[in-house]
Amino acid sequence: MIVFFVIPLALTVVWSVFERTMFWMEPAFTLFSYENFFFSSRLENFLSSMMHSSISVVCAFFIGFPIAIFIRRRVKKVAQHRVMLLFILPFMVSEIIRIFALRPILSRNGVVNSFLMDMNIIDSPISIFVFTPTGVVIGEIVSFLPFMIFSTFLALEAIPNYIFEVCSDLGVNRKRMFLDIFFPLAAPGLFAGSVFIFVNGIGIALIPTILGGPGSVNAGLIATQAIIALDFPLAMAVSAIMMFTLMGLLYIGHRLFNLTKLLEPIS
Amino acid sequence: MSVRDDFQPQWKLALKWGWLAFAVFILMAPTFYTVYISFNELGFGAKYYIFTFQWYESVFSDRQLIGALGWTMLLALITLPIVIPFGLLSAKLYKQSSKKVWIVFVLLSPLFVPADILASALLVFFKNLNKFFTFIADFTGFYALESWFDLGIMTAVIGLIVYTLPYVFVVIMITMARYRNEQTEAARDLGASAWRAFWEIEFPQIRAGVFSACAFVVILTFNEYTRTSLLKGGFDTFTSVLISQMLNTGMSEESYAMASIVSLVAIIIVSSILIFTALRSEELEKVTRKVKEPNK
Numbered sequence: 074m075i076v077f078f079v080i081p082l083a084l085t086v087v088w089s090v091f092e093r094t095m096f097w098m099e100p101a102f103t104l105f106s107y108e109n110f111f112f113s114s115r116l117e118n119f120l121s122s123m124m125h126s127s128i129s130v131v132c133a134f135f136i137g138f139p140i141a142i143f144i145r146r147r148v149k150k151v152a153q154h155r156v157m158l159l160f161i162l163p164f165m166v167s168e169i170i171r172i173f174a175l176r177p178i179l180s181r182n183g184v185v186n187s188f189l190m191d192m193n194i195i196d197s198p199i200s201i202f203v204f205t206p207t208g209v210v211i212g213e214i215v216s217f218l219p220f221m222i223f224s225t226f227l228a229l230e231a232i233p234n235y236i237f238e239v240c241s242d243l244g245v246n247r248k249r250m251f252l253d254i255f256f257p258l259a260a261p262g263l264f265a266g267s268v269f270i271f272v273n274g275i276g277i278a279l280i281p282t283i284l285g286g287p288g289s290v291n292a293g294l295i296a297t298q299a300i301i302a303l304d305f306p307l308a309m310a311v312s313a314i315m316m317f318t319l320m321g322l323l324y325i326g327h328r329l330f331n332l333t334k335l336l337e338p339i340s
Numbered sequence: 341m342s343v344r345d346d347f348q349p350q351w352k353l354a355l356k357w358g359w360l361a362f363a364v365f366i367l368m369a370p371t372f373y374t375v376y377i378s379f380n381e382l383g384f385g386a387k388y389y390i391f392t393f394q395w396y397e398s399v400f401s402d403r404q405l406i407g408a409l410g411w412t413m414l415l416a417l418i419t420l421p422i423v424i425p426f427g428l429l430s431a432k433l434y435k436q437s438s439k440k441v442w443i444v445f446v447l448l449s450p451l452f453v454p455a456d457i458l459a460s461a462l463l464v465f466f467k468n469l470n471k472f473f474t475f476i477a478d479f480t481g482f483y484a485l486e487s488w489f490d491l492g493i494m495t496a497v498i499g500l501i502v503y504t505l506p507y508v509f510v511v512i513m514i515t516m517a518r519y520r521n522e523q524t525e526a527a528r529d530l531g532a533s534a535w536r537a538f539w540e541i542e543f544p545q546i547r548a549g550v551f552s553a554c555a556f557v558v559i560l561t562f563n564e565y566t567r568t569s570l571l572k573g574g575f576d577t578f579t580s581v582l583i584s585q586m587l588n589t590g591m592s593e594e595s596y597a598m599a600s601i602v603s604l605v606a607i608i609i610v611s612s613i614l615i616f617t618a619l620r621s622e623e624l625e626k627v628t629r630k631v632k633e634p635n636k
Binding site: 074075077078079080081082084085088097136137139140143144147151154155156158159160161162163165166167168169170171172173174175177178182184215218219268269272273275276277278279282283292293294296297300305308309311312315316319323327332333 | 353359360364367370373374377440444446450452456460461464465468559562563570586602603609610611618621625
C-alpha cells in the first residue's frame with residue numbers, strides 16, 4: 074500500500090511542477106499547471122462541483138442520519154446488522170449500471186415523470202432531473218448514501234445502551250436527546266460519511282459524465298480529460314489539489330473526533 | 341437489547357420503517373429498472389412491454405461481451421490470491437499493533453480517494469517506473485525488467501489490489517473481532533507453531549469472513565471501471581464495454597441482460613452470505629447462552 078498508494082499520491086505533488094512536453098513531461102519547477110487550473114474556468118467548475126457535493130452531503134445527512142438512529146434505537150440488537158446489510162446490496166451492483174439506469178428513470182419521458190403525470194401531480198414533465206446539476210446531486214446521493222448510513226451507524230453502535238436508558242428515565246425530550254446525545258456521539262461517523270461523499274462527489278468523473286450534461290465538470294473529469302489530452306502535469310496538479318483537500322479534511326476530522334473510534338466496535 | 345419506547349404510537353414506527361424501506365427501494369430502483377428492461381422484447385424506450393428471455397439467450401453470442409467477461413474474471417482470479425492474504429495479515433497486524441492510526445490511515449484512505457484521482461496517479465507512476473526500469477536495463481544490460489510496468493494485466497491487478505484491500509480488511513476485521521486471542525496463546529503454549537495455531541485454531545473461526553471477502557473481491561472487480569480502464573492496457577473489461585456502449589451507441593438489449601445477470605449474481609451471492617452469517621451468529625449466540633445459563 075505504501076509503494077502503490079502512498080508514494081504515487083505523494084509524488085503527484087512532484088509531477089505537478091514538471092514541465093509538459095509533447096507526449097509526456099520532463100523534470101523542472103514550474104507552477105504553470107496550477108496557474109492553468111486556478112486562473113481558468115477549471116477553478117469555477119471545481120468550485121461548482123464542491124457546491125454540488127456539499128448539497129449532496131446535506132441531503133445524505135437528512136436522509137441517512139434518521140435511518141441510522143432508527144436502526145440503532147428501534148431495531149432489536151440481533152436484527153440491527155441485518156437491517157444495515159440491506160444497504161450493502163446496492164453497493165454490490167456496479168456504480169455504472171446504477172448511475173446509467175438513472176437516466177431513463179429521471180428523463181423527461183422517464184419513470185418518475187410518467188408516474189407524477191399519471192398521478193396528476195404535475196402537468197408537464199420536469200426536465201431538471203438529468204443533464205443538470207440536480208441530476209449530479211441525485212446521482213451522488215444514490216451512489217454514496219449507504220456510506221453515510223454505515224459510518225453513522227458504526228459511531229452510534231459504540232454508544233452504550235445505558236445512556237439511552239438514563240435519558241429515558243430522566244425524561245429527556247427528543248430535541249435534547251438529538252442535540253446532546255446522538256449528534257455529538259455520532260459526529261465521527263457523520264464526519265467520515267460527509268468527507269467520503271464530498272471528496273468522491275468532486276472526484277468521481279462518472280456521475281457528471283452520465284447525469285450532468287455538457288457543462289458539468291468536476292476534478293475527476295478535469296484530471297481524466299488532462300490525461301486524454303496528454304497534459305500529465307495538469308492531471309497531477311488536480312490530483313495533488315484533491316489529495317491535499319482530502320488529507321486536510323481527514324486531519325481536521327481526526328483532531329476533532331478521533332476517527333479511529335469508528336473501528337472500535339469491530340476491533 | 342435495544343431500548344424501545346413503548347409509548348411511541350404504532351403509526352410513527354410504521355412511518356419510520358416505511359422511510360427505511362423507501363430509501364432501500366430508491367437505492368435499488370436503478371438495478372430493478374435494468375432487470376425490468378432486460379426482459380422486454382421491444383427493448384429500452386418502447387411503448388409496450390412484451391416479456392421475453394430472448395436477450396438472455398443472445399447474450400452469449402455477443403463475442404465482445406463474453407471476451408470482456410473473460411478478461412474481468414481473469415483479473416478477479418489473479419487479484420484474489422494476492423489481496424486475501426494481504427487483508428488477513430493487515431487485520432492481524434492492526435489487532436497487535438499499538439500504532440493503529442497509521443495502519444488505519446494507510447489501509448482505509450484508498451476508500452476516500454476518488455477513483456479517477458488514484459487511477460491518474462498510478463498511471464503516471466507506472467509510466468515513470470517503466471522509464472526507470474528501461475534506464476536500469478540499458479545501464480546494466482539486464483533487459484528482463486524492462487517492460488514490467490507496461491500497462492496490462494499486472495498494472496490493472498495492482499490497481500484492483502489497492503481498491504479492494506480496504507474492503508477485505510474491514511470484512512476480515514469484523515469476523516476477527518469475535519475471535520479471542522487467548523486461544524492462539526493456549527495453542528502456542530501447548531507447542532503449536534504460529535502457522536499451525538493460525539490454521540487449525542484461528543482460521544476455522546474466521547473462515548466465513550475470508551470467504552465473504554473473496555466474494556466481495558470478485559464482485560468489486562466486476563463493478564470497477566475507472567482504475568481498470570486507465571490501467572488495463574489493450575484489453576476490454578466488462579464495465580469498459582458497457583460504458584463505451586452507453587456513451588457512444590446506447591446500451592444494447594444484450595448489455596441490459598448482461599448487466600442484470602452480473603447485478604443479480606452479485607445480489608444473490610451477498611444475500612446468501614448475509615443469510616448464512618446471520619444464521620450462524622444466531623446459532624453461536626444460542627450456544628453461548630446455553631453455556632452461560634445451563635439451567636435455562
